[in-house]
Amino acid sequence: MTKAPIYDRVALIGLGLIASSMALAIRQGGLAREITGHAKSAETRATALEIGLCDRVFDSAADAVEGADLIVLCVPVGAMEDVARAIAPKLKAGACVTDVGSVKRAVIEAVGPHLPADVAFVPGHPLAGTEHSGPRSGFATLFQNRWCLLTPTAQSTPDAIARLRALWEGMGAKVDEMEADHHDLVLAVVSHTPHLIAYTMVGVADHLRRVSNSEVIQYSASGFRDFTRIAASDPTMWRDVFLTNKDAVLDILGRFTEELFVLQRAIRMGDGAHLHEYFTRTRAIRRGIIEAGQDTAAPDFGRVAPTSGGGGGNPA
Amino acid sequence: MTKAPIYDRVALIGLGLIASSMALAIRQGGLAREITGHAKSAETRATALEIGLCDRVFDSAADAVEGADLIVLCVPVGAMEDVARAIAPKLKAGACVTDVGSVKRAVIEAVGPHLPADVAFVPGHPLAGTEHSGPRSGFATLFQNRWCLLTPTAQSTPDAIARLRALWEGMGAKVDEMEADHHDLVLAVVSHTPHLIAYTMVGVADHLRRVSNSEVIQYSASGFRDFTRIAASDPTMWRDVFLTNKDAVLDILGRFTEELFVLQRAIRMGDGAHLHEYFTRTRAIRRGIIEAGQDTAAPDFGRVAPTSGGGGGNPA
Numbered sequence: 001m002t003k004a005p006i007y008d009r010v011a012l013i014g015l016g017l018i019a020s021s022m023a024l025a026i027r028q029g030g031l032a033r034e035i036t037g038h039a040k041s042a043e044t045r046a047t048a049l050e051i052g053l054c055d056r057v058f059d060s061a062a063d064a065v066e067g068a069d070l071i072v073l074c075v076p077v078g079a080m081e082d083v084a085r086a087i088a089p090k091l092k093a094g095a096c097v098t099d100v101g102s103v104k105r106a107v108i109e110a111v112g113p114h115l116p117a118d119v120a121f122v123p124g125h126p127l128a129g130t131e132h133s134g135p136r137s138g139f140a141t142l143f144q145n146r147w148c149l150l151t152p153t154a155q156s157t158p159d160a161i162a163r164l165r166a167l168w169e170g171m172g173a174k175v176d177e178m179e180a181d182h183h184d185l186v187l188a189v190v191s192h193t194p195h196l197i198a199y200t201m202v203g204v205a206d207h208l209r210r211v212s213n214s215e216v217i218q219y220s221a222s223g224f225r226d227f228t229r230i231a232a233s234d235p236t237m238w239r240d241v242f243l244t245n246k247d248a249v250l251d252i253l254g255r256f257t258e259e260l261f262v263l264q265r266a267i268r269m270g271d272g273a274h275l276h277e278y279f280t281r282t283r284a285i286r287r288g289i290i291e292a293g294q295d296t297a298a299p300d301f302g303r304v305a306p307t308s309g310g311g312g313g314n315p316a
Numbered sequence: 317m318t319k320a321p322i323y324d325r326v327a328l329i330g331l332g333l334i335a336s337s338m339a340l341a342i343r344q345g346g347l348a349r350e351i352t353g354h355a356k357s358a359e360t361r362a363t364a365l366e367i368g369l370c371d372r373v374f375d376s377a378a379d380a381v382e383g384a385d386l387i388v389l390c391v392p393v394g395a396m397e398d399v400a401r402a403i404a405p406k407l408k409a410g411a412c413v414t415d416v417g418s419v420k421r422a423v424i425e426a427v428g429p430h431l432p433a434d435v436a437f438v439p440g441h442p443l444a445g446t447e448h449s450g451p452r453s454g455f456a457t458l459f460q461n462r463w464c465l466l467t468p469t470a471q472s473t474p475d476a477i478a479r480l481r482a483l484w485e486g487m488g489a490k491v492d493e494m495e496a497d498h499h500d501l502v503l504a505v506v507s508h509t510p511h512l513i514a515y516t517m518v519g520v521a522d523h524l525r526r527v528s529n530s531e532v533i534q535y536s537a538s539g540f541r542d543f544t545r546i547a548a549s550d551p552t553m554w555r556d557v558f559l560t561n562k563d564a565v566l567d568i569l570g571r572f573t574e575e576l577f578v579l580q581r582a583i584r585m586g587d588g589a590h591l592h593e594y595f596t597r598t599r600a601i602r603r604g605i606i607e608a609g610q611d612t613a614a615p616d617f618g619r620v621a622p623t624s625g626g627g628g629g630n631p632a
Contacts, residue, residue: 264566272394285521
C-alpha cells in the first residue's frame with residue numbers, strides 16, 4: 001500500500017449489494033485500515049463472516065459503529081431512522097455518518113435529527129447497482145466510472161465532505177454534489193419512474209390469460225427482457241424509494257401518462273408522422289447518452305458482472 | 317462445405333440489420349449458393365456492394381428476385397405491400413416468399429394477395445435485434461439461440477415451411493410455429509408495448525425543464541439507460557409496428573395503464589405492503605426468464621455485439 005488509508009475504521013450497516021461492493025473496493029484500494037459490519041438478518045451476518053467481507057461482524061448496529069471514523073448506512077431508506085436512533089449514542093466524536101439511499105430528502109429528515117452535534121453527516125447516493133442483492137452479490141468494480149452524488153446539509157463539514165469524496169473516488173466513482181430535493185427529482189426521472197414502469201409492464205404480462213407465461217418468458221428476446229431485468233431489483237429497497245420520493249415520482253408519472261396518452265391516440269388515429277417524429281427524437285437522446293460516456297455501444301452495455309451469483313436476500 | 321446449400325439463390329429485399337445479419341449468417345453456414353439484394357436507398361445499395369454483403373445488388377426489387385428460390389422481405393411492415401406488388405411478376409414458379417416483419421397479420425394481408433398461386437408464402441419473424449440499423453449493423457451471430465416464429469397460412473406448403481425452418485436453424489435460431497393473430501398478441505406484450513413505453517419515458521425526460529438534459533444523460537446509470545437503448549430502435553420500423561398491430565397494442569396499453577394507476581394509487585396512499593408484494597412477484601418472473609434460457613446472469617445479458625458501429629440508416 002503506497003498511500004495511507006483515508007479512514008482508520010469504516011462501519012457498514014446493512015450488508016447487501018452496495019455494502020459488500022464497498023467492502024471489496026475499500027479493501028482493494030487500501031482505503032481503510034479496518035472494516036466492521038452489521039446486518040439485521042443472522043443469515044446475512046453469517047454469510048458476511050464466511051466470505052470474509054468485514055474484519056468484524058456485530059449482532060447490533062450500535063456495537064458495529066463504536067470507534068468507527070466513517071459509518072455508512074446501507075439499509076433501505078425506510079429503515080434509516082431506526083438505525084440512526086440505534087447508533088447515535090455510540091458514535092465517536094468527529095466521526096462522519098453517510099448513507100447510500102436512493103432518496104435523499106427523506107434520509108436527511110430520518111437521520112439528521114438523531115445525530116450528535118459533534119458528528120458530521122454527509123448524505124450520499126452511488127448511482128450503481130445490478131438486479132442482484134445480498135452479501136454475495138457485491139463486486140469491487142461496481143462503482144468504477146459511476147457517479148456518486150453527495151447532498152450536503154448544515155451537518156456536513158468541509159473536511160467530512162472532502163474525505164468522503166476521496167473514498168468514493170478511491171473506489172473509482174466520479175463524485176458530484178447537489179441539493180437534496182433536486183437530487184430526488186433527477187432520480188425520479190432517470191431511475192425511480194422507469195423502475196415503476198418496468199415493474200408494471202412485467203406485472204401486465206403476468207396477468208394476461210390468453211398469452212401463457214411460458215410464451216412471455218420464451219419470447220422475451222427484445223424489449224421485455226430489459227424490463228424484467230429492471231423489475232428484478234430488490235423489492236424492499238424499491239418499496240421504500242416510492243414511499244419516500246412520493247411527490248417527485250407522482251409528478252413524473254403524471255407527465256408520463258399524459259405523453260403515453262398522446263402516443264396512444266396517435267396509434268388509434270393512425271398518425272404515423274407523429275409516431276415517427278417522436279421515435280426519431282428519442283433515438284437522438286440515446287446518442288447523447290453514449291456520447292456522455294454513461295454507456296457504450298459495446299456488448300456489455302457498460303455493465304460489469306457480479307462476481308458471484310447473487311440473488312435472494314434483503315440488503316438490510 | 318460439408319452440406320449442400322438449402323437454397324440455390326436467396327434474395328434479400330431491404331438491407332438493414334436483419335438482412336445484413338442473414339447475409340453474413342447464410343454465407344458462414346453455406347446455406348445458399350448465391351445471395352442477391354436490393355435496398356430502396358442508393359446509399360444503402362452502395363454500402364452493401366462496398367462491404368460485399370451480397371453477391372449482386374440490384375436497383376429494383378423485381379430484378380433482385382428473378383430466379384431466386386427464397387425471397388426474404390426485410391423492409392418495414394408498411395412497405396411490404398408495395399414490394400410484394402413490385403416483385404410478384406418476376407417470381408419463379410416454386411419459389412418461396414418469406415418476411416421478417418414484427419407484425420404478422422398485417423403482412424399476410426399486405427403480401428399474400430399479390431403472390432402467384434405457384435409461389436409459396438411462409439411469414440416469419442426472428443425475435444432478434446439491436447438498437448442499430450442499416451447494412452453495416454449486421455453480424456452473423458444475431459440469431460444464435462434466438463427464436464424465429466413462423467406463422468404459416470394457406471399459401472404455405474409443407475416443403476416450403478421445412479426448408480425455411482432449416483435455413484433459420486442453420487443460422488442458429490430456434491424455430492416455432494403459431495397462428496398469426498396469436499403471434500401479434502404475444503409480441504404486443506413482450507416487445508411492442510415495452511418499446512412504446514420506453515419511447516414515452518425517454519420523451520418525458522427530454523421535456524422536463526427543471527432537470528437539464530445533461531443531468532438526465534449524465535445520471536442515467538440505472539433504469540433510464542435501459543429505456544434509452546430500447547428507445548433508440550429504428551423509427552420507421554417501429555412506426556409501422558404500432559400502426560399495423562394497433563388493436564393488440566391498444567389492448568395491452570389499456571391493461572398497462574390500469575395496472576400503473578393501481579401502483580400509482582398505492583404510492584399516493586403509502587400502501588407499502590401492496591408495492592412490496594407486487595415487486596416480489598415481478599422479480600420471480602425475471603427468474604423464470606433466466607431459467608428459460610432467454611437471458612443469462614452474465615455480463616453481456618445474452619446480447620451479442622454488432623461487428624461494426626451501426627447506427628443511422630433505414631433498413632428499407
